[in-house]
Amino acid sequence: MITIYYLVDKATEYAHLAVAADKKGDYEKAIRYYRAAIDLFHKYLKLYPDNSMSDFYRGLIKKYVARVRVLEKHLARVSARGGNGSSSSDEVEVIDCGRRSSGPRFKDLVDLEDVKKALKRAVIYPVKTPELYPLGWPRGILLFGPPGCGKTLVSMALANEINAVMINISPATIMSKWLGEAEKNVARVFKKAREIAGNGRPAIIFIDEVDALFQEYSDEVGGEKRVRNQFLMEMDGLKAKEDDKLPLFVIGATNKPWKLDIGFIRRFDKRIYVKPPDREVRKQLFKHYVGKLSTTYDVSRVDYDKLAEATENYSPDDIFKIVKEVQSNLAEEYHEKGGDKRVLTTEDFLEVIKRRKPSIDPQYIEAYRVWNDKYGAD
Numbered sequence: 001m002i003t004i005y006y007l008v009d010k011a012t013e014y015a016h017l018a019v020a021a022d023k024k025g026d027y028e029k030a031i032r033y034y035r036a037a038i039d040l041f042h043k044y045l046k047l048y049p050d051n052s053m054s055d056f057y058r059g060l061i062k063k064y065v066a067r068v069r070v071l072e073k074h075l076a077r078v079s080a081r082g083g084n085g086s087s088s089s090d091e092v093e094v095i096d097c098g099r100r101s102s103g104p105r106f107k108d109l110v111d112l113e114d115v116k117k118a119l120k121r122a123v124i125y126p127v128k129t130p131e132l133y134p135l136g137w138p139r140g141i142l143l144f145g146p147p148g149c150g151k152t153l154v155s156m157a158l159a160n161e162i163n164a165v166m167i168n169i170s171p172a173t174i175m176s177k178w179l180g181e182a183e184k185n186v187a188r189v190f191k192k193a194r195e196i197a198g199n200g201r202p203a204i205i206f207i208d209e210v211d212a213l214f215q216e217y218s219d220e221v222g223g224e225k226r227v228r229n230q231f232l233m234e235m236d237g238l239k240a241k242e243d244d245k246l247p248l249f250v251i252g253a254t255n256k257p258w259k260l261d262i263g264f265i266r267r268f269d270k271r272i273y274v275k276p277p278d279r280e281v282r283k284q285l286f287k288h289y290v291g292k293l294s295t296t297y298d299v300s301r302v303d304y305d306k307l308a309e310a311t312e313n314y315s316p317d318d319i320f321k322i323v324k325e326v327q328s329n330l331a332e333e334y335h336e337k338g339g340d341k342r343v344l345t346t347e348d349f350l351e352v353i354k355r356r357k358p359s360i361d362p363q364y365i366e367a368y369r370v371w372n373d374k375y376g377a378d
């Protein structure tokens, strides 16, 4: 999965930039780069929590977080003394999925058929045949639903489907200690995206955990409002005549859609529910992941119906982790007890499931359904 390694490449690159800026005494820039590195390492760890390098990256994150804290304290002291903190960085960082082409695609994701269909209608077809849309097409797409059900993954896959450049907006990328800088960063992101799209390459501005984005600025006097208003203004700008044929999209993802206010919700024309898997889909998910073990083990005796039955309220992410846990158990057994690689049983999985709580809270399911009835639009 080369895109994943690209996350690490990019994170490492940011880390180098951070250290360089840190050495030069450009602490504001250093903080931004550290945060960007942290953000990407987190993304990597979310996708690959137990790769051989994952613990190493966790250590790096800790180190960078500590350094950011030190620098922020330092800057706060300087600014209290009236220092000026003009930012020298006007670069917006982009993740270019196209340069490395083997990242996740729609076909690699189990089910989510409704979501894929909605994204084809909203994004892929307009990008492929803009001439069929004299009335324009949607700009803002919100994906909502419980954690671990594929919102981030399907967004990445979408970018790969259309060979888009993906620009992440996260607190890390637009955060600034300096009054007024954060909203300028928002403006920069949109400017960059327009440039890219203006040259004919699709651009996706991706905002993961969009409900949390503006809260980051609530410490700053009026900061939350200003960043938010800038964002809304930029979204509205995309509908302007000169921009309305650009292959440019803003995709937001959230586990807590009810935290978004109506002004914000309205900017997203499409609001798509990324549902938790039902029993049939859970069966497919187990087949998908257990199937990958079949290169090493005999999996022919696993009863997928039983596994699906036993995993109500478990997310695709949970299911992936369950299968990985079984993999670890088998490897351990092989090393500790010796002997041949044995046949996998349904019980191997049920054991792990018993010890692991589902991560979807059934109480929330009703809340998503209600929100979807009220605001859903696909």
Ligand SMILES: Nc1ncnc2c1ncn2[C@@H]1O[C@H](COP(=O)(O)OP(=O)(O)O)[C@@H](O)[C@H]1O
Binding pocket: 046, 047, 108, 109, 110, 111, 112, 145, 146, 147, 148, 149, 150, 151, 152, 153, 154, 253, 316, 317, 318, 320
């Ligand atoms: N449809 C799916 N098919 C296969 N694996 C999935 C699917 N959805 C989620 N996963 C697994 O769960 C992990 C977390 O998904 P993610 O997209 O980060 O969820 P969300 O953004 O909704 O919290 C993915 O990295 C992947 O391993």
Ligand SMILES: [Mg+2]
Binding pocket: 151, 152, 153, 208, 253
């Ligand atoms: Mg996510």
